Amino acid sequence: MIYVVCEPEDFFYDIYMIVSLYFPYEKVIDKKGECDISSGSMLIEVSFKLNDSTVASNCSLFVKDNMTYKSIGHCFENHTVWGSKKKSVKYCIKVSVFKLLKDYTKIxxxxxxxxxxxxxxxxxxxxxxxxxxxxxxxxxxxxxxxxxxxxxxxxxxxxNSYNLLNCDPKRISVYIDIPFCPSICLYCSFSSNPIMNWSKDMDDYMDALEYEITKCADFINKHFKVDTIYIGGGTPTSLNDCHFKRLLDIVSGSFEMDGISEFTVEAGRPDTITPSKLEAMKAAGVGRISINPQSMNDDTLKRIGRNHTSSEIVEKFRLARKLGFDYINMDMILGLPGENLDNVKYTLGSILKLSPENITVHTMAIKRASRLKEKIVKNEQVQLPPAELVEKMMDYVVETMDRSGYLPYYMYRQKMMMGNLENVGYCKSGFQCAYNIQMIEERETIAGFGAHAVSKAVFLDENRIERIANKKDVKEYMDSIKETTDNKLKAFKTLI
The missing domain is CATH 1.10.10 (Arc Repressor Mutant, subunit A)
Structure with a gap:
């Protein structure tokens, strides 16, 4: 346990985020009054002084020695005020804590x-x-x-992406969330639901989704131009053939499809992909699909709870190619339990042999509500590779992707990523996924539909974003669909 003393307490969260970079599994507590020295391993004290032109931060580190705290480090930072005073203080504090812990840990x-x-x-x-x-x-x-x-x-x-950023406030992208999966992966905390538990309610979910989309689509078609459509989740193809066809019909029947630059469906799990679903996607105008291995090692796939084999991945990829899909993404994850550098080399080599247009490389993130985090908390053996090895995996991927002619075109980071690394989307030249770029750069309004979806109203002139979140819980989403739809339309009306 690490105690933090900061006066005033407004900046505790910023300190917490920096401390978590160095001590990801330690509990960080905002000390109020006396701290329990028997449980705390470390104490960080932070103070600052601010005037009209400069801000100074003072940071000290104490480590428990028997039943007292021993001072072992100190960092002083002095910076010119830039932007708001609060932003300047926050920056100065973060830098001082960062440098202090870097000097202490050598990380x-x-x-x-x-x-x-x-x-x-x-x-x-x-x-x-x-x-x-x-x-x-x-x-x-x-x-x-x-x-x-x-x-x-x-x-x-x-x-590889800047020239594709949106500058038109009348362009909008559509995201549709299907929050169901055939099974829940070990590392996933996303609000996905095993689809077998929802089979009796699926018609109700589709009814709610259709209501939300059709009510909003009339307004969107009148005032905006739909740029991209992205159906994700979850695993959209976990729907049965009938519900999946209905989903595509709702989309194509609601939005003006002429002029849409990109239509993506996360097919995701190969065990959910069927010829009829691929044919339905092709007929609906879907141009880009994802078939996501995560690993091409069968032992790993079993370990993480994916009910398919590497041979199924290859089989479904070839089927998609045969049916005319010439824009396919494949995902892989670095840092999976039990994997080493040779496993990563095998996965990447197997994917490169298939030659997809996009390869998205994720670093394992230890998500708070995942079964993996639960096992870690219980001190169960999960065989996670050390951070140094995950970084070697990433170095190998970067070098190999560059040598293979793939370009990094979008990236993002998450909390609790192993090695504090990143997720990177690679593409063949000319195959940058427009939705991914707009979603990360937040330069284009996103209309999100379905349970767990988040809409983002982007006010380009004001450099401002308004988030409108749907209910995460499927039942709550269905029960509140009218209110959800009204709130979304109210927010979108402020854009015109």
């Missing part, structure tokens, strides 16, 4: 003080102000303390 955090921020958005904002690439890279390294190789990576991502 190199690749993304510096960035925690919940999308790194590519920083680059895009600087580019929009006509800052040149060389200066942007220096800012990433000096201001945000990002490691050199990661700064270069995010600059490459921007190079």
């Amino acid at each position: 190199e955090i690749p993304w510096g003080i960035l925690t919940g921020i999308r790194p590519s958005k920083i680059v895009s904002e600087l580019k929009s102000k006509a800052v040149v690439d060389g200066d942007i890279e220096n800012i990433l390294k000096s201001k945000y303390l990002i490691r050199n190789d990661k700064a270069k990576l995010v600059m490459k991502v921007s190079k």
